[in-house]
Amino acid sequence: MHSFTEENYLKAIFHLLLKTQSATTNEIAAATGTKAASVTDMLKKLAEKKLINYARYQGVTLTDSGERIAVGIVRKHRLWEHFLVDKLKFKWDEVHEMAEELEHISSTELINRLDEFMGRPQFDPHGDPIPDCNGRMNNQHLQSALHLKKDQTGKIAAVADHSPAFLQYLEKTQLTIGQTITVTELTDYDMALVLNNSQNEFNISREVAKNLLILV
Amino acid sequence: MHSFTEENYLKAIFHLLLKTQSATTNEIAAATGTKAASVTDMLKKLAEKKLINYARYQGVTLTDSGERIAVGIVRKHRLWEHFLVDKLKFKWDEVHEMAEELEHISSTELINRLDEFMGRPQFDPHGDPIPDCNGRMNNQHLQSALHLKKDQTGKIAAVADHSPAFLQYLEKTQLTIGQTITVTELTDYDMALVLNNSQNEFNISREVAKNLLILV
DNA sequence: TATTTTTTTTAGACTTGTCTAAATTAATTA
DNA sequence: TAATTAATTTAGACAAGTCTAAAAAAAATA
Numbered sequence: 503m504h505s506f507t508e509e510n511y512l513k514a515i516f517h518l519l520l521k522t523q524s525a526t527t528n529e530i531a532a533a534t535g536t537k538a539a540s541v542t543d544m545l546k547k548l549a550e551k552k553l554i555n556y557a558r559y560q561g562v563t564l565t566d567s568g569e570r571i572a573v574g575i576v577r578k579h580r581l582w583e584h585f586l587v588d589k590l591k592f593k594w595d596e597v598h599e600m601a602e603e604l605e606h607i608s609s610t611e612l613i614n615r616l617d618e619f620m621g622r623p624q625f626d627p628h629g630d631p632i633p634d635c636n637g638r639m640n641n642q643h644l645q646s647a648l649h650l651k652k653d654q655t656g657k658i659a660a661v662a663d664h665s666p667a668f669l670q671y672l673e674k675t676q677l678t679i680g681q682t683i684t685v686t687e688l689t690d691y692d693m694a695l696v697l698n699n700s701q702n703e704f705n706i707s708r709e710v711a712k713n714l715l716i717l718v
Numbered sequence: 719m720h721s722f723t724e725e726n727y728l729k730a731i732f733h734l735l736l737k738t739q740s741a742t743t744n745e746i747a748a749a750t751g752t753k754a755a756s757v758t759d760m761l762k763k764l765a766e767k768k769l770i771n772y773a774r775y776q777g778v779t780l781t782d783s784g785e786r787i788a789v790g791i792v793r794k795h796r797l798w799e800h801f802l803v804d805k806l807k808f809k810w811d812e813v814h815e816m817a818e819e820l821e822h823i824s825s826t827e828l829i830n831r832l833d834e835f836m837g838r839p840q841f842d843p844h845g846d847p848i849p850d851c852n853g854r855m856n857n858q859h860l861q862s863a864l865h866l867k868k869d870q871t872g873k874i875a876a877v878a879d880h881s882p883a884f885l886q887y888l889e890k891t892q893l894t895i896g897q898t899i900t901v902t903e904l905t906d907y908d909m910a911l912v913l914n915n916s917q918n919e920f921n922i923s924r925e926v927a928k929n930l931l932i933l934v
Numbered sequence: 935t936a937t938t939t940t941t942t943t944t945a946g947a948c949t950t951g952t953c954t955a956a957a958t959t960a961a962t963t964a
Numbered sequence: 965t966a967a968t969t970a971a972t973t974t975a976g977a978c979a980a981g982t983c984t985a986a987a988a989a990a991a992a993t994a
């Protein structure tokens with residue numbers, strides 16, 4: 503249907519659009535690991551196919567069919583990640599690269615069966631929502647732990663940084679998804695946070711707090 | 719590591735070499751769905767990389783490293799087929815195309831975990847042996863049902879034709895892998911076979927018999 | 935063995951996706 | 965608003981893999 507490469511561009515644009523109004527050439531180049539000149543070429547092609555809205559120098563948005571494809575890729579990526587962690591017992595910091603390949607397996611029947619096989623999970627191992635077969639997903643309103651106030655309580659629901667280093671840090675300190683935590687202190691000096699769950703106390707930096715997404 | 723395309727050529731050569739001494743340019747073209755001229759180009763590249771033994775006009779064989787890669791692809795293909803049938807409940811005539819894509823997912827750790835997840839199966843849904851992680855497989859000596867004599871008994875162990883049409887025919891007539899059958903009659907007129915298992919009688923053509931592989 | 939047929943290879947071109955370098959447009963700052 | 969800087973696009977080239985048409989080699993046949 504669409505090439506591996508086209509799918510990656512659409513996915514990258516989709517993720518960028520979650521943060522900003524329109525995705526720029528340079529942003530897309532950074533996200534796809536290519537150069538701006540290559541991006542311009544591809545944008546023309548995607549616009550030709552009516553998958554993006556593109557006007558020179560103006561950045562891009564996805565058309566409905568472009569977004570449908572992008573969401574389909576995201577669905578596959580997250581379902582495969584869930585499979586790798588839940589069924590094959592990989593750790594959550596090990597699955598990204600594999601899912602980057604698996605998300606391009608074309609069969610939608612396959613992905614629907616995989617979804618059912620796992621009991622239609624709503625979230626992937628990093629807490630990101632998994633779109634259903636119609637592209638709908640459970641978009642919870644999450645906020646960075648950085649913005650929690652003293653004595654506020656919430657549940658760790660997702661992570662904003664998917665790097666193995668960050669995930670391994672959380673794994674080691676036991677700050678994992680699903681934990682309910684309370685802010686017991688905001689350090690005056692560096693504004694680091696002290697968190698508490700029922701069992702332990704965690705002293706986390708602002709950088710770590712920024713990447714912990716909390717359901718209040 | 720190696721491109722999708724290179725892997726497909728090596729796999730095609732591997733399968734051809736199971737039937738003949740050396741694989742020819744035209745055979746490879748037919749197997750890969752390309753033209754002879756394209757094959758020649760690729761053979762040069764694979765020879766350059768020491769994955770095949772190639773001399774102009776002489777056909778090719780696989781080097782040890784070429785064979786190792788090919789067997790790895792076959793392993794992946796057959797394990798994914800097993801997964802699709804055993805876990806996701808696809809029918810045996812539905813899985814080939816999906817496995818053609820899945821066999822190129824690069825991670826060997828993934829395939830090893832999948833292997834374990836399924837309990838290290840020895841055969842795929844079509845009865846073909848699955849290489850283990852060292853490339854070794856259970857190569858049973860099978861013979862075509864065409865060569866069975868009257869009153870001879872054996873077990874249907876694999877199929878030589880993987881086309882959906884043939885597989886669906888077998889499914890419908892209940893001539894499935896694992897069945898023990900006996901030849902009760904060889905029709906004089908057209909040499910068609912009459913088979914029997916404990917429950918039913920099957921009247922099969924020579925064409926069908928040719929593609930049923932029997933463990934005597 | 936000479937000729938014909940088949941197979942394989944070479945030559946040159948095309949497509950997809952990429953790049954660098956240069957040109958253009960937009961944005962920022964003085 | 966003019967000048968500078970940053971972002972984007974264009975132009976031209978390259979690599980991988982494919983093709984068609986023509987040439988060369990091998991195999992088959994007379």
